[in-house]
Amino acid sequence: MKVEDVVCPFCGCLCDDLVVEVENNRVTSVENGCTLANEKLMEDHRLKNPIRRERGSWKDVSYDAAIQETAEILLDADRPLLYGWSGTHGEAQSVGVHLAELLGAVIDNTSTVCHGPSILAIQEVGHPGCTLGQVKNRADVIVYWGANPIDAHPRHMSRYTTYADGFFVKDAFKERKVIVIDVRKTESSAVANEFVKVDQGGDYAVLSALRAIVRGKGDLIPVKVAGVTREQLFRVADICKNAKFGAIFFGLGLTMSPGKNKNIRNAIELTEELNRHTKFTISPMRGHWNVYGSNEVFTWISGYPYAVDFARGIAFYNPGETTSVDILRRGECDACLVVASDPGAHFPRACAEHLARIPTVQIDPHVNATTHLATLQIPVAVTGIDAEGTAYRMDGVPIRTRKLYEGTYPSDLEILGKIYARVKEAKGS
Ligand code: SF4
Structure with missing residues (x-):
């Protein structure tokens, strides 16, 4: 099947003129894309199912168990941090901000280390x-x-x-x-x-x-x-x-x-x-394909574009204090949910070491550097390939990414929605 006008979910250009061939739930060719687009759209190295670290090795777990454990980790924490968000669609980012508010958590996106x-x-x-x-x-x-x-x-x-x-x-x-x-x-x-x-x-x-x-x-x-x-x-x-x-x-x-x-x-x-x-x-020149969207979505809901701290029951923003690098470097947070980013590869060593010490859950389709620090990883569909949603180009223009085929992975939105529902139920709100 040939799909035209495909949006590339890689960088902030969000090129919307790609033509891709799809066969048996796989992208087999890409026209108009650059090498980065080709690599992302044609890759075939996803994590197959959720995994949990147990005594130094990984064990497969069900989605339901992984979602329940994530909700419990976040509920047990005094100072949870929800970090990442630039590699997922706006609808999932929106659930993330509401989840942070419900938990009294800090939510931050990758702008903290770029723009x-x-x-x-x-x-x-x-x-x-x-x-x-x-x-x-x-x-x-x-x-x-x-x-x-x-x-x-x-x-x-x-x-x-x-x-x-x-x-x-x-x-x-x-x-x-x-x-x-x-x-x-x-x-x-x-x-x-x-x-x-x-x-x-x-x-x-x-x-x-x-x-x-x-x-x-x-x-x-x-x-x-x-x-x-x-x-x-x-x-x-x-x-x-x-x-x-x-x-x-x-x-x-x-x-x-x-x-x-x-x-x-x-x-x-x-x-x-x-x-x-x-x-x-x-x-x-915004880097991640939807980092601009994370600033937009955070701002609509909380009034601030990144580093938003809900610990006081209202949104508080003070970059340098409420930014994730600073929180992790101070060893302040006691649980972390990483969504659609790879702090293990980009954060200073002291921050990565703290992520390895606390319960860290990663929602991401692929094994990456953060996997090696995580307690639990939940693989999801890739927005723009087997999930769809809204993204913002580097100039602030919203563009709808498309689903190229019906895959078997749940989307970020589905997983986050279920975590949100369980946290809400546990809090009786
Ligand atoms: S990686 Fe960036 S420049 Fe290349 S096709 Fe995708 S959006 Fe366009």
């Missing part, structure tokens, strides 16, 4: 963003700052920027100027018109220098700023000021380098400065 600083900056100074469609059709200058799309978002350039012809940009490759700003050469910098190499940790200084030049204070700029020559800074400022429509995309090279949220605030303020001359926008 959390972007959110903090946006809360301070706003977000002059736009959709990817606007970029494709209008932008004649693109800036990638601390991002390597060819590696992390392989179709970003071909669908929206460097190679994507648009309504007002008829021959994108010739008409669009692409500037890559990074601490090292990358595959993306190799196709840029201008590559700006910044010294490690020098982004804030370079952003400030560009803001000064755009504001007309160029005489204050020294010969070099964080490894970038005065001439190149003026050239880049000139390209940006002369754009008809410019778009800055920034990645973890900016959010997770020294300066963090202050880098992003400075980049947003540079964008505002450029808007005195022309139209300019700025957007984060």
Whole structure:
């Protein structure tokens, strides 16, 4: 069976033009997808059934027993943490927030280790963003700052920027100027018109220098700023000021380098400065396919986008205190539910060690680094393959992912719904 207009559930581009062949409940071929999409859609290495760790080895358990045990672990805990959520659909994320509220738990998503600083900056100074469609059709200058799309978002350039012809940009490759700003050469910098190499940790200084030049204070700029020559800074400022429509995309090279949220605030303020001359926008390159959705869903329900603590009976948000890395590093939580993410692979060692000490339940289709720290793992259907639901693209556009075949695994929504029902029943609420 051939399925068209399939949405790729891998990165924040959420490409919605894939064509896949399905045979005997397996994806056998993928057209239009990048290598990351092909690997995800065609993989065949799922965990077969729930497993529980018993005296150092794994034992198979039924779904019902695994759901009951998860509910009991969460009910027994004084300070449970519900972490992950970026690799599942909005409907399941919504149940997660309600479960956290019922338990008085902390719920946090992977923004805590990626674009959390972007959110903090946006809360301070706003977000002059736009959709990817606007970029494709209008932008004649693109800036990638601390991002390597060819590696992390392989179709970003071909669908929206460097190679994507648009309504007002008829021959994108010739008409669009692409500037890559990074601490090292990358595959993306190799196709840029201008590559700006910044010294490690020098982004804030370079952003400030560009803001000064755009504001007309160029005489204050020294010969070099964080490894970038005065001439190149003026050239880049000139390209940006002369754009008809410019778009800055920034990645973890900016959010997770020294300066963090202050880098992003400075980049947003540079964008505002450029808007005195022309139209300019700025957007984060969101990684997980539905990390944007986790921020949206958490915010609708609790008022906060990540690191939400319900211990006081109301939602409390204080990144640096209620963020999962900080809670785990302090050894504060006594049970953890991990959904659709892999903190074992991405968190600092002290956090991973604490996850291994406490009861940790993982809801995920695959064995990953977190499995080795977990007490219990419940495999589920993969959203966009054998489960469906709503996701948010990196520009905030909601897109419905599709089910390609009727599989045998329950979805995240089903499992979380059952855990929620048992916790609710036990609490008599
Ligand atoms: S760029 Fe991202 S969303 Fe698009 S096909 Fe590749 S992995 Fe999937």
